Amino acid sequence: MLIINNYAYTTFITSDAFNCSRTLGFERVIIRGYFEAYDRDPGGAIDSNFLRNYMNAKNGGYTYIDVYMSPCTGRSTCKAPLQQVNDLIQFINTNQMIIKTIWLWIDIDPDSGNWDLGPTKNRQILNEFHTAWKSTGLEFGIYTSQYQWEVITGDKDWVLNSSLPLWYAIYDSHPDFNDYKTFGGWTQATGKQFAGDSKFCGGRFDENIFR
Template structure:
């Protein structure tokens, strides 16, 4: 899908809000360009699956804030494995870095997708619960990024333990909206739909496109 088509789709849902998640570095002027283009929220990556802070993402949060974007979230891509920090320490590292940089996010999203997760559902559930518990202990609003098949593979469809949290639903169906949403994990409806994958978006930023009704 070319970016022109993305804009055409976006323009037809005028009452909705549209946002980007991305890992590309942006400057304050680029963030201002995004705001002017109608992007109302951004979600940079703050922690990588290799087990360390994403310095680029932290700077992206700061630049988005400086440009006047009010809804700035961030996502943590958990590091899974024996050489990784504990789940709690991963969240703590993000929180401390944000504080050290004198910035903040609205919501910390936990990226739960298939990459290096063990086959044991119970182990995975406990890891996610530790992530969530630490985020709450540190007074962060926390949400889950996932979809039906990732959730099924990682924790099982019978696990509803995080259904009280907002869901950022990943489904690249090319149409912003919840019409094709299939319930899982106890979530009746998502908060955000990530509806289109890596594309050149507004202001020459490589993005995933997201929608909030």
């Protein structure tokens, strides 16, 4: 199954762009719902285009819609993990959005200094997000890569919860799982992001394949 997610720094995708992407064979879309908002105190906020992009994806013909969350981490001004999760869930429920899976985006942004507190603190933060998501009863998963996981946690084999679905990134332009190597306790992945910042249909998307 081919899937697109809106490129992390893209603010808005039109319904025409979503509709066009479906004609190219993409069957599912993953929209950014939450971002770091490091310029705010406290940090962490709903993406201002989340609702519009969700509605445009529906109007563009998508019925299978996921959300990803780029959490605020790495500094004392970030909201607590539980508050960040609750903010997103409240927004989804208030707007009666039908979301299949919510993905926690675990990825280093060198410009922001996220995940910059060292492996011990990073593991603690990941456990707090995990506990917060479990309390919602909703389906959630992890987006990361072997490299990012090792740098953030200090050990590529450190396990948070290997029963969660894994969506990993390797930009090799190959829509298959032949390159997957075990990390974090995951013996296989649910999804792979194989191309980043692709420009088509008047939008910017990352391209993925899911089982």
